[in-house]
Structures are given as C-alpha cells and as structure tokens.
Amino acid sequence: MSVPSSVTIHSPATVANMVCGFDVLGFAVKEPYDIMRICFTEDTGITIINEDDFNLPTDPEKNVAGAALLALMEELKEPVGFELRINKQIKPGSGVGSSAASAAGAVVAANKLLGDIFSKEDLVRFAMNGEKVASGVKHADNIAPCIYGGVTLIRSIFPLDIIPLQAPPLFVTIVHPQIEVRTSDARSILKQQVLLKDAIKQWGNIAGLVAGLQQSDYSLIGRSLEDVLIEPVRSILIPGFDLVKQKAKKAGALGGGISGSGPSIFMLSKDEATAQEVAKEMKSVFESISLEHHTYITTINTEGVKFIN
C-alpha cells in the first residue's frame, strides 16, 4: 500500500441525539463539511493553520483537532510531525457537530497518512479527546457518525461500542437560528432524575426508531421521533421551536427536533419536495419573529469522512 504525501478530506456535519436517542444516536449529513489537509513535517509536533475566519485556537492542546491528533500520536511508536490546514465550513456552535468534524477529520486524515494503522473505533477514541476540549465531556454521538457515516448507535462509551444502523434514504432540512446555545448550558438545565414512566416511553421510541430505520419503515420512523424527556426542557432555549416543529410536520416532515444541543433544528422527510416545503415553513416561523436564520436541505451521508486526493 502506498502512503500519500498529503491527505485532503471532507469532514461532514452530524446531527446528534436524533430526538429520542439522547446521547446514543447520531447521523452524518452530506453538507456542510469542513475541508482539511494534513501532511508530515520534519519537526515533530502539530502545526495548525486555520484557513477560515473563525479564529479558532491554533495551540494543539486547545484546538479540538489538535487534541484528537495528540491522542493519536500518543499511541505511535515514534514521534512524528503533522501540519494540519483547516478550512471550516461548519459554523462553530450551530449544533451540527462542528467540533466533531474537526476532531474526527483530523484523525481520519492522519491515519490515512500513516498507512491506515488504526481501526475506526480507535479513531473515535482519539477524536473524543477533541470533544472533551470543546464541551468538557467525552461523547461520541457526533464523532461516530462522522467517521462511520450513516446513522450510528453508541450503545456504550466505556467500553466503546458503536453499531452502524441501516437506514432508508432520508432528506434532512436544517434551520440554524442565529442565537447561541452553549452545550454546557443545554446540559446543565436537564434534570438528573426522570420519571420511570417517561423513560419507558423514551426507550419504546428509540426501539421503534431503530426498528423503523432497519426496516425502512418511514411511518414507524415518524411515529418514533418523539422525545418526552430532553426536548421539553431544552426547547425553551430556542425561540419558536414548538411552532417550527408543528409547521414542519404539517408540511409533511416525518419528524425531527433539536440537532445536538441546538440551536439548529432538523426535520426528516421522505422526499426532496417535502423537505423543501418544510424549509419554507421553518423559514416563515423565524421570519415572523425576526430572528436571523440559515436554512438548508441535505441528505444522510453514508460514507462519513471522505478522501479527496
């Protein structure tokens, strides 16, 4: 196997939680994606060059891609040097896995440069160190779909147990209202205790969603996209959320909810025409409350991080 002198990748946005799958489900989308290029350097260590205007830190320990690479380098037998150029297209803080795209993209690209010596599971493990830098918590519900593609279940973090799930074609409409929701705030407002009866409803729904995805049963997917525990609490951080959801479903969306910890909202549809109707309805809500927003339509990305050269 020939080892390339540099590797360029597209690292996609991801939607974590997937309504009833808080902390355990996520899926990758085709767009947006970050563009990253990695090559070896003569000096050891990590050089990060940002090719975008987000002014993210370039100190490897404070940069999510850098932290992920550092974890990978700890398991190499010999010290190496990487130069990583990041052109971020996924807006940080939008709730579609911007930090995961950096962390996952960096280690997937580095692994290719090293001759594919690590497994996907190893790469998830390394990339979770990036998530820790971003939000203080190691989680994999964006990282895993970013690396594996498609819809993934993270049954367990310790030990890591990632299960790729089959899914039928789905169109994804995403609206990003231009407000800030900190992941740490979105986490801290959750109650640590929940009613058993609500938890039962939630696991009935996630079981239904997994079955619906694997059986390509769109109606079952739609019926199962219900979250009685997290969404009622977190949605208060997103103005217009209830109306967006209501109008999107009326326009034909199967269902949807908060993407990750927000503020983006995603809706799944069976076909593109519906996804476009849904986008129109989403826009109308934020226009009516004069909240700046960005709406886009994409599909599920089944390959994850993509090699360009």
Place this chain on the structure above:
Amino acid sequence: MSVPSSVTIHSPATVANMVCGFDVLGFAVKEPYDIMRICFTEDTGITIINEDDFNLPTDPEKNVAGAALLALMEELKEPVGFELRINKQIKPGSGVGSSAASAAGAVVAANKLLGDIFSKEDLVRFAMNGEKVASGVKHADNIAPCIYGGVTLIRSIFPLDIIPLQAPPLFVTIVHPQIEVRTSDARSILKQQVLLKDAIKQWGNIAGLVAGLQQSDYSLIGRSLEDVLIEPVRSILIPGFDLVKQKAKKAGALGGGISGSGPSIFMLSKDEATAQEVAKEMKSVFESISLEHHTYITTINTEGVKFIN
C-alpha cells in the same frame, strides 16, 4: 371462507421485558402452551370449562380469558354465546405469561370461529382486558408476542403500536423456582424516579438489542442484554438470581434475566448444546440452596397462537 364449528388452539408462553426492554419488549416460546377449544352455544354469554387442576375462576368477568372475550363480544353486532374449554399447561404465577396465553388464546380462537373479522391489533386490545383482570394493569408485552409470534416491540399502548421484530434462531433456557412473586409486588417495589444517566444506558441497550436482533448479531444481542434499572431492584425477590445469571453466562449464554416480573429466569443461547449446559448450571444453583424448581429448554415461537384443527 368456511367457518369452523369449533376451534382448537395452542396458546404459547411468553417472556416479557427481555432484560432491557421493560414494559415494551416480549417474545413467544414454543413450549409450554395452553390448549383451548372454543365453540358457539345456543344461549348467549360465555361458559368457561377448566380442564386442568388450577381452579381458576369460571365467572367470565373474573377469568382472564372471559374478560378478553367479553371485550371482543362488545364489538359484535349481534349477541353470541361461546363455550371455552381451557387446559392450562402454563403454570399461573410462573412469570411466563400464563394469563396472557389465556386472554390471547381465547380471542384468537373466537375470531377464527367468527370468520376472522378482527385484526391482530384488535385482538391485542381485547386481550389486554384479561391482563387487567390478572394484574390490575392493561399491558401488552406478553399479549402481543403471544398473538404475533416472535419478538415484538410495543412502542406505545395508547395508541396501540406493535412492531414485530426479526430475530435469528435462539434457544431459551427457563428455570422456574417454586416461589411466589406477585406482579403487583414486583411493580410496587420499583422506584418511580430513575437517574437520567441510567435511563440513557438502558435506551442504549434496548437500541442495541433491537439492532442486534434485526441484524442477527448474536454478540450484540448478548452485550445489550443488560438492565441497570429494573433487575437490580426486582432480583432481590428471587433467591440465587445473581449466581444463576453469572453461571449461565459462564456456561455460554448470550444473556438473560427475569422473565416478566418473575420468578422465572430465562437465558438465551445460540445453540441447543449451550442451552443444555445453561440449564445444568441453573439447576445446580437452586439445588445448592434447596429451592424446588423446574427447568426447561425451548426456542422462540415465530407463529404465536397456533390453530390445531
């Protein structure tokens, strides 16, 4: 379609909860099963004849099969009369859906006699009235697999949403220690509040179990058969439970736990030889504490209630 003058059926035992699927998962087994025969009578109403030694009530309103039939009869246009003979082979109170077998069997048999006028979902709805007589609560996690066969998910009771799940061949070892565990007691000792982090673990596991069943991934099924919420509380009602589980898994069982609300314990295995090893280990535990018990090996029953004539 010709309508028979009498219908004889085998109504199988069922295992509810399936470890991480409390209140929402269940599966039917090949054996044991109740034998029931139904025919029309000239007089309207229900006559119940018990052909076994369990001395169950024959007043239709107090008999689980009778209560299920009464619910069915309420939706008929004209009054009819049924005679129902029950030869119960599934010991009441053993935790393998004895009441569900009576309730489900009665309405499936009656529906055949009536010329198949009701859907399976209707029949589940009627049979849940039998469960209400038995335990005070309408639940479908035994009824649904009894009627549909195989493994079923009850995503929701109100409205009823039953999803049959694919599953690979599985051998089931069941041990019934001869103690009494009342369903109402097993329910009342559960905490109404649970930790969110435990609930997340539980829904990661049920998602893994559903994926494992649908993908015929035995290892994933095994890893997902973990219950951090219900089993730790309920298992204290079953002497020797922890040791039975530990020894069964050491003998090669994929996993398992309390069947329904107990006292029976079930273990799943990939092949019959393992299931027999597991049975031996289960027996040894109850022998060592001198607790009378009955052990048997069966498989998943994919057809549910079976017509004999």
